[in-house]
Amino acid sequence: MRRLGSREWLAIGTLVAAIATAGSLYFSEILGLVPCDLCWYQRVFMYPLVLVLGIAAFEDRPEIAPTALAFAIPGAMIAAYHSAIQRVGTGACTVGGGCTSIQYELLGLSIPNMALLAFVLVAITMFAAGRSPI
Known part of the structure; x- marks a missing residue:
């Protein structure tokens, strides 16, 4: 079985x-859910x-990994x-209501849970891209 190269790991991260x-845009533009302040900050780090x-x-530039991690980790x-x-159940936001409200769940994951999973997966792909043969 062939090991994935840096280009493949970068593509998976992409x-x-x-x-x-696309999911965050679906939640706000199609389902009409209003993002709270913390949701906006997560979008600021994910979209770029x-x-x-x-x-x-x-x-095929795996040296981008530190830059990508500078978005994924925060x-x-x-x-x-x-x-x-x-x-x-404690905490407050202003835009779109409280950050404690769970507006949507998929397979038991709330929207911030899904965002956390995505950021962690991106970070993993960056570590893998940096360690893969070119």
Whole structure:
């Protein structure tokens, strides 16, 4: 079985970021859910990853990994905090209501849980891309 190269890992990271971005747009534009403040911050860190990783995958540039991690790690931290305050039930936001409300769940995962999963998957693909043969 052939090991994945850096280009493939970058492409997988791009796909994860693109699905997360499309999902967030679906929730707000199609389902009409209003993002809270923490959701907006998560979007700020996820959306650029589609472009950054897409270009890096096209050019096969695994050295982009530190830049991508500079988006993925803070995004994951915000999503983890958001997930935690949803479960605890305390915390406040202004736009779109409280960050503690669970507006949508899929397979038991709330929107910030899904964002956390996406950020972690992007981070994993970046570590793999950096360690893969070109």
